[in-house]
Amino acid sequence: MTGPVPAATVARLPGYLRALDELAERGVETTSSEELATMTGVGPAQLRRDLSWLGSNGVRGVGYEVLRLRGRVAEALGVGADQPVVIVGIGHLGHALAGYLRSEGSTYRVAALVDADPDVVGTTVAGLVVEHDRHLAEVVRREGAVLAVLATPVGVAQEVCDRLVEAGVRGILAFTPVALRVPQGVTVRSSDVASELQILGFHTRLPPPR
Numbered sequence: 001m002t003g004p005v006p007a008a009t010v011a012r013l014p015g016y017l018r019a020l021d022e023l024a025e026r027g028v029e030t031t032s033s034e035e036l037a038t039m040t041g042v043g044p045a046q047l048r049r050d051l052s053w054l055g056s057n058g059v060r061g062v063g064y065e066v067l068r069l070r071g072r073v074a075e076a077l078g079v080g081a082d083q084p085v086v087i088v089g090i091g092h093l094g095h096a097l098a099g100y101l102r103s104e105g106s107t108y109r110v111a112a113l114v115d116a117d118p119d120v121v122g123t124t125v126a127g128l129v130v131e132h133d134r135h136l137a138e139v140v141r142r143e144g145a146v147l148a149v150l151a152t153p154v155g156v157a158q159e160v161c162d163r164l165v166e167a168g169v170r171g172i173l174a175f176t177p178v179a180l181r182v183p184q185g186v187t188v189r190s191s192d193v194a195s196e197l198q199i200l201g202f203h204t205r206l207p208p209p210r
Contacts, residue, residue, distance in 0.1 A: 008043045009049075011051055011133045012050055013073055013076060015041070015042075016040055016047070016050070016051070016073055017070065018030075018040075019036055019040050020036075020069060020073065021070065022039070023066045024066050028066055029065065030063045030064065031063050031064050031066055032063040033051075045139050048172060050071075054076050057165070058059035061135075067171040068172075070090060073158065081135065083147055084109050084110060085108050085112050085148065085149060086110075086111060086113075086136075086140055086143060086148045086149070087112075087114070087148070087151065088114045088136065088148075088150055088164070089150065089160075090113050090115040090153055091120075091151065093175055094151035095125055095126075097175075098113055098125050098126040098128070099126045101149075102126040102127060103127075103139065109119045111126065111145055112128065112140075114136055115132075116132070116133035116134075133160075136160070136163055136164070136167065137166065143167060145168075146168060146174050147169065147172075147173075148169045148171070148173070149174075150172055150174040150175065150176060150180075152176070154176055157176040157178055158181065161174070161181075161182065165182055165183065169186070170185065170186050170187065171187050171191070173191065173192050174189070174190045174191070175190075176190065177194065202207065
């Protein structure tokens with residue numbers, strides 16, 4: 001990489017990777033910035049700027065080598081590296097996420113599942129035995145996890161987040177409607193399904209363009 005990659009660029013990289021995966025599956029060997037931009041919904045100039053942060057520049061008149069560029073984007077995102085993930089909160093959502101991330105084709109390894117509900121602890125979900133919340137720090141350190149998925153009830157989300165950070169987690173994907181406070185050096189990405197549906201609902205109430 002040529003330096004700290006802007007957050008907005010990082011947010012677009014997964015889309016580029018999906019497009020490159022599709023091209024590779026179709027046996028396409030080279031692609032242009034125009035084709036990739038169309039597939040990902042960005043402008044060609046923006047796409048070229050984003051990829052330049054990874055030290056990747058296409059060849060004029062030839063374009064980008066699909067497999068080489070895919071490897072560079074995947075490396076930047078940590079795809080393919082052994083990045084163990086701990087999922088905390090194995091309710092309906094956590095259960096579904098564990099199944100999805102443990103499915104064939106997932107690029108991340110779910111190393112452990114954790115919950116505080118005695119009816120859930122000890123059960124097997126997606127091939128893993130759910131461990132007790134009181135052992136959270138021990139689980140994180142045992143697995144060497146720096147990534148976590150947080151799917152707990154809202155009332156305990158901040159507390160669990162703090163414990164994850166203290167144990168060494170540096171990236172948290174939170175399925176909670178509250179804004180989590182984390183120290184510098186820790187990244188939180190939040191996914192609130194209800195809020196996203198409300199935003200979609202707003203747009204559906206707008207008059208259609210003529």
